[in-house]
Amino acid sequence: MSNGTTSINIGDIVATIVMLGFIVAVIIFIVSIYKTYKKNVRHVEERLHVEKQQTFNLQKQVDELNDRIGKIEKLLKEVD
Known part of the structure; x- marks a missing residue:
């Protein structure tokens, strides 16, 4: 096998x-x-986006409730 061929x-x-x-x-x-x-x-970014949206909606509801409470307090002061 020394004639140049490779095994x-x-x-x-x-x-x-x-x-x-x-x-x-x-x-x-x-x-x-x-x-x-x-x-x-x-997935985490999508969940964060959903949580931010939920937080925004909850803050909006809290603001609306505060407005209602303010109107009720004003009305009660007028009645007194």
Whole structure:
């Protein structure tokens, strides 16, 4: 076999395939973690937006109730 031809070693091929498989598995794992992180960030931002809207609505209701109470107190002072 010293005439310039190269022999193929099956063990080297298997080792290369295993290493490439491991590298691909790690890359897939990292990508899935990144996608999950982005999805969670988007979900948290949506929830924050909903909570801000709810807070705004509640503050609006509190302001309306304060106006009503002010009118009632004014009316009661006029009655006295």
